[in-house]
Amino acid sequence: MQIHRLVKGLLCAICYYSGLTWVYHRMRPRRGLLILAYHRIADLEEDPLGLSIGPEDFHQHMQHLAAAYHPVSLGEAMERYEDWAHIKNEIVVTFDDGYEDNYTAAWPILKKLSIPALVFLTIAPVEKESDLWFERISSCILATDAHEIDITRYDSGVWPLSDYGQKARLIKHLTRTAKSLPESAREELVRYLEDALGTSARPEMLSWAQIRLMRSSGIEFGCHTLNHPILAHLDPERMREEISTAKELMEQRLGESVLYFAYPNGGQGDYDNRVIALLREAGFKAACTLQPGINRAENPYELKRLGIGRDYTGCPGLFTKAVFACEMAGLADHLYLRKVRSGERRADGMSSERSQLTTPLPPQQRENARIWP
Numbered sequence: 035m036q037i038h039r040l041v042k043g044l045l046c047a048i049c050y051y052s053g054l055t056w057v058y059h060r061m062r063p064r065r066g067l068l069i070l071a072y073h074r075i076a077d078l079e080e081d082p083l084g085l086s087i088g089p090e091d092f093h094q095h096m097q098h099l100a101a102a103y104h105p106v107s108l109g110e111a112m113e114r115y116e117d118w119a120h121i122k123n124e125i126v127v128t129f130d131d132g133y134e135d136n137y138t139a140a141w142p143i144l145k146k147l148s149i150p151a152l153v154f155l156t157i158a159p160v161e162k163e164s165d166l167w168f169e170r171i172s173s174c175i176l177a178t179d180a181h182e183i184d185i186t187r188y189d190s191g192v193w194p195l196s197d198y199g200q201k202a203r204l205i206k207h208l209t210r211t212a213k214s215l216p217e218s219a220r221e222e223l224v225r226y227l228e229d230a231l232g233t234s235a236r237p238e239m240l241s242w243a244q245i246r247l248m249r250s251s252g253i254e255f256g257c258h259t260l261n262h263p264i265l266a267h268l269d270p271e272r273m274r275e276e277i278s279t280a281k282e283l284m285e286q287r288l289g290e291s292v293l294y295f296a297y298p299n300g301g302q303g304d305y306d307n308r309v310i311a312l313l314r315e316a317g318f319k320a321a322c323t324l325q326p327g328i329n330r331a332e333n334p335y336e337l338k339r340l341g342i343g344r345d346y347t348g349c350p351g352l353f354t355k356a357v358f359a360c361e362m363a364g365l366a367d368h369l370y371l372r373k374v375r376s377g378e379r380r381a382d383g384m385s386s387e388r389s390q391l392t393t394p395l396p397p398q399q400r401e402n403a404r405i406w407p
Contacts, residue, residue: 036349043353045369050356059102059363063122066328067111068362071296071339072129074237075139080176082202083168083209084343089139091347094355098362099125100147107150107254108294112320118331125362127151128322128339130258130296132160132245134238141248153248154258154296154322155240157280165236166262170224171212172205177234184230188223213264213299217272242287249288256294257281257318264299265309273309278316293319300324300339310335 049055074086087095099105103123111118111126127144129136132155144151159166165173175183175195183204184192188211194200208227212220249255259265259276260283268276277295284292295313297305300323313321313335320334327338346361348354360366 039345039347039349040352042345043348043357046356046360046366047353049365049369050353050359055356055359055363055365058365059359062364064103064124064328064362064364065119065122066330067118067121067124067126068328069108069126069128069322069337069339071300071322071324071341072127072140073131074133074135076133076135076237080198080202081344082172082176082205087342087344087347088350089143091354092140093143095342095346095358096127096143096147096149098355098359099127100149102359103362105149107252108152108256108320109254110150112293112334115331115334118329128256128296129153131156131166131262132240132258134240134244137240137244137248141251141253144253145251150252150254152254152256152294153240153245154256154294155245155284156258156260156262156298157283158260159239160242160245161283163239163241165239167212167220167224168209168262169236170233171208171227173234173236174228174231175201175205175208178231180231183227187226214267216267217261217263246288254294255284255288255292256296256322257284257292258296259298262298264304265297266304266306270308274312277309277312281316281318291317293317295321296339297321297323 046055049058072087072092074081075089075092076086077088078086103125105125105127108126108128111124114121127149128151129140132153136153140151143149156166158164176198178195178201181196182192182194185208186192188208190207190211193204195204208223212223215223245255257277257280260280261276263272263276265273265276281292281295295318297309302323302325305321305323310321318335320337322337322339324341325336325338326340329337346354346358348357357366360369
């Protein structure tokens with residue numbers, strides 16, 4: 035992967051520093067609203083779910099957006115919703131889940147560069163000062179000294195844990211498994227792992243005090259459910275609780291209306307018309323997926339977002355701005371011979387606008403593909 039990132043960085047650097055990226059950007063500006071989705075802004079040596087980029091990489095991303103694009107808040111963009119098909123180079127920055135490093139690492143950079151942003155909060159971990167279920171899975175597996183774990187009861191046999199690669203594959207496997215489970219069964223799985231392997235320190239979530247400080251400087255906040263379930267898997271009562279109760283609690287804590295929502299996981303099968311109807315009923319004005327693409331006012335409850343991870347950075351710390359500039363301009367689609375197909379995604383879930391690799395990923399790469407909670 036490091037070699038791949040180095041080659042990608044070199045290709046992008048040639049385009050960026052030769053001026054080709056700038057020319058391409060000027061000749062073919064982005065039409066429509068592009069929404070970016072970040073999760074964690076932290077330097078993590080171990081990141082099996084692919085949720086983080088480092089603060090320096092994030093700084094370079096924001097510097098490029100400030101120089102080459104027009105970053106706007108989602109609230110401002112929604113006021114001009116009918117014009118989205120005609121706007122050029124407008125970008126919204128969002129964060130999912132509500133990690134504390136959004137406050138400690140991302141917020142100072144956003145303030146310095148005067149870039150608006152929106153954070154979608156998973157409410158129960160913020161309210162209870164606890165952690166997200168997939169972080170509990172990840173942390174106990176990464177921290178264990180055990181050489182194996184018996185997960186036969188979850189149809190996975192005895193899994194080796196001798197090195198980081200084995201642990202990372204198990205984390206991805208169990209995260210996929212847990213996403214399809216009812217909440218009680220998912221909690222049982224997490225507790226089984228913690229009992230078998232032990233618990234460890236986990237990444238902290240934002241506090242309400244930090245959220246209010248960020249809000250006072252103009253950062254927007256939206257809802258990402260109470261407990262981060264896959265909404266389409268819930269019965270109507272639980273679905274309503276995850277949406278309406280979370281919204282009501284946020285509004286009590288912030289003293290203002292909460293108008294924007296993000297679907298956990300964000301794929302096409304993760305929400306349905308029942309969910310959208312409940313969002314309308316609760317008073318949400320728009321909802322974001324994690325399906326990549328440009329928004330041109332098709333449906334405010336299925337806004338596309340581009341998930342940003344380490345494949346939008348250099349290797350490591352080199353060429354990040356060049357890689358990000360090529361991706362944002364769409365030039366990377368041509369560099370990597372990606373096909374442009376409406377509605378399709380790359381096998382790793384991280385495609386640029388409506389793009390997918392011409393060659394399918396081999397089985398090993400598909401197994402190691404990034405999962406976006």
